[in-house]
Amino acid sequence: MRRAELVMALVMAAFSAYLMWKSTELPIGWIPDEGPGGGAFSFWLAAVMLISCIAILIRWVRRTSPVAQSTEPYMDRQSLVLIAIVAGSLTAMIALIHVVGAYLAVALFLVFYVRFLGRHSWRVTLALAVGTPIFTFFFFDVNLRIFLPKGITEPLFYPLYEIFL
Amino acid sequence: MEILGHLLDGFAIAFEFQNLLLVIIGVTVGLFVGAMPGLGSVNGVAILLPVTFAVPPTGAIIFLAAIYYGAMYGGAISSIMLGIPGASTAVATTFDGRPLALQGKADHALIAAATASFAGGTISVILFTLFAPPLAAVALAFGSPEIFALMMLAFATFIGLGSDDIPKTIFSICIGLVLSTVGYDVISGEPRLLFLDITGFLHGINFLVLAIGIYGIGEMLWTIETSQGKMTVSQATLSISRFFDGMRKLTGSIKTMLMGSFLGYFVGILPAAGATPGSLMAYGVAKTMAKDPASYGKGNVDGVVAPEAANNAASTGSMLPMITLGIPGSPTTAILLGGMVIWGLEPGPRMFIEQTEFVWGLIGSLYVANLFSVIINLAFIPVFLWVLRLPFTILAPMIFVACVIGGFAPIQDMHDVWLMLIFGVVGYLMRKLDYPMAPAVLAIVLGPLAEPALRQSLLISDGSFAIFFERPISGGIMAVTIFVFVLPIYRAIRTRLRGSSAGGAA
Numbered sequence: 001m002r003r004a005e006l007v008m009a010l011v012m013a014a015f016s017a018y019l020m021w022k023s024t025e026l027p028i029g030w031i032p033d034e035g036p037g038g039g040a041f042s043f044w045l046a047a048v049m050l051i052s053c054i055a056i057l058i059r060w061v062r063r064t065s066p067v068a069q070s071t072e073p074y075m076d077r078q079s080l081v082l083i084a085i086v087a088g089s090l091t092a093m094i095a096l097i098h099v100v101g102a103y104l105a106v107a108l109f110l111v112f113y114v115r116f117l118g119r120h121s122w123r124v125t126l127a128l129a130v131g132t133p134i135f136t137f138f139f140f141d142v143n144l145r146i147f148l149p150k151g152i153t154e155p156l157f158y159p160l161y162e163i164f165l
Numbered sequence: 166m167e168i169l170g171h172l173l174d175g176f177a178i179a180f181e182f183q184n185l186l187l188v189i190i191g192v193t194v195g196l197f198v199g200a201m202p203g204l205g206s207v208n209g210v211a212i213l214l215p216v217t218f219a220v221p222p223t224g225a226i227i228f229l230a231a232i233y234y235g236a237m238y239g240g241a242i243s244s245i246m247l248g249i250p251g252a253s254t255a256v257a258t259t260f261d262g263r264p265l266a267l268q269g270k271a272d273h274a275l276i277a278a279a280t281a282s283f284a285g286g287t288i289s290v291i292l293f294t295l296f297a298p299p300l301a302a303v304a305l306a307f308g309s310p311e312i313f314a315l316m317m318l319a320f321a322t323f324i325g326l327g328s329d330d331i332p333k334t335i336f337s338i339c340i341g342l343v344l345s346t347v348g349y350d351v352i353s354g355e356p357r358l359l360f361l362d363i364t365g366f367l368h369g370i371n372f373l374v375l376a377i378g379i380y381g382i383g384e385m386l387w388t389i390e391t392s393q394g395k396m397t398v399s400q401a402t403l404s405i406s407r408f409f410d411g412m413r414k415l416t417g418s419i420k421t422m423l424m425g426s427f428l429g430y431f432v433g434i435l436p437a438a439g440a441t442p443g444s445l446m447a448y449g450v451a452k453t454m455a456k457d458p459a460s461y462g463k464g465n466v467d468g469v470v471a472p473e474a475a476n477n478a479a480s481t482g483s484m485l486p487m488i489t490l491g492i493p494g495s496p497t498t499a500i501l502l503g504g505m506v507i508w509g510l511e512p513g514p515r516m517f518i519e520q521t522e523f524v525w526g527l528i529g530s531l532y533v534a535n536l537f538s539v540i541i542n543l544a545f546i547p548v549f550l551w552v553l554r555l556p557f558t559i560l561a562p563m564i565f566v567a568c569v570i571g572g573f574a575p576i577q578d579m580h581d582v583w584l585m586l587i588f589g590v591v592g593y594l595m596r597k598l599d600y601p602m603a604p605a606v607l608a609i610v611l612g613p614l615a616e617p618a619l620r621q622s623l624l625i626s627d628g629s630f631a632i633f634f635e636r637p638i639s640g641g642i643m644a645v646t647i648f649v650f651v652l653p654i655y656r657a658i659r660t661r662l663r664g665s666s667a668g669g670a671a
Contacts, residue, residue: 023358075390
């Protein structure tokens, strides 16, 4: 826990400094008749972020915050594996959307999660993996005209567009 | 009397077929969301906001407010039946609700929770109806300095009244505000803060991307990690005679119900407080007021009544500043406020003049939502018990899918989906280290309103910050802000002084 607290504070301090530097691309000072420049607001806020991070670091050194005193591990091994699998499959789904489109990616994700992580029957798995994309298609593509990405599966949807749009 | 006329109009809108349907669906979804451990009103509202693009703004807010309400009722179900709060707002309900369930009186606890929620909801909506129009009328006179001062007050409450680590709270507020400035500078029209010069940042960071990231993906990861253990659902026996028996026993709890409702309402108005501390406070007050405080925690019905009345009242209370001032009173109302901007409305006191249908339709629907919540809640208790047995390995992937599609829908850019994933994972990692997330969500919603208010104020005063203190109303608000801000410093000094004198005596 202590190491995680330190790493997070350092990363966030670096991020704050980056934000301050990035804000200076626009004027951060006073422009006559225009008021504060476009970068001023974010510059000073990022400065406060940096100060907060320094305060967190001071509390870490002096061990005054509960997290800085904690000797428990940040994450035990079992949770780490579980979270990594979940976050990994989620990342894979989003990456797949670019290639095979949202509908196939969602179906694959559900098959993986429900069948292999959840160990549910194939019947439940397929009902969800087929039902969810169909429902989504009618709600978003047909009803709202918000077209989800199709990737290489786009041609498969032409007949559906013909019928429903 | 003018209020009564508007209220009747509001009822007429709420009873339109489509809106009534939306209330019923919203309440049912809310009950479900509230009952599921790991999901609360804020998660439901964030994940389902993109769905509301299908209906006009009035219908959309009615639907989301109904979810908010339903979730407050639903939270009690898992608190009582599982001993795990369905949402943080129902934590206090577990104290006595769980013992009651273990004694075989789960049905009494559920009836008490639903009835108390109804009382809390109804009393607070009446208060809301009376308070909102005059407050909005006062707020009409507010200029940029007053609006900015109000926002400062909203943020100060997180620091002064919140229980989180102070540097981390400040960090959370500032990062939310900075993220809201990404995109184009509204005044000079120049692009700014495009991280790594990725063009996807040109359209800014939509608050929904952060909200769904944190309350959808982050929350799911959190729940997956913490709920690895098994849960056991208590048995509830329900029959008509037991139902009336339970209702009759509640007559002794009317005083507690009233106390919880009023307390919850006023606590709910404060941005950092809201339903969770409101319900905990109501529990504490009920215990101190009681003739037999020792029975609390061992299955006293009043211990269920007080927090449940308070959390519903608080959810209404948090809508008061949202609708009258444009300052959200809770994370959930922050998302509702952001939704209004997406639907093309301009939140603030002028809504009472320009968007009467929207405002009064919402208020009317709150009465209706309350009625349906209590009916659906009591009628479908067996269904909700069945839902609680739904394996998380089915619910979680469905929610992840809803998050991904919901993150894409507002601007239809995959860039947002990736960003949402990053916010979700980083938010989850930070939350494990006690970084509070609600201030950041509130800040990213308020940021686009706070920055212009600040810049215009400074332009009026030619760069002097004194403007916030010289004008009477903003000066008053700033005085309260500073008071709230220094509260924790004062408390820290006092405990330190006491600590050292105690040490000296020893």
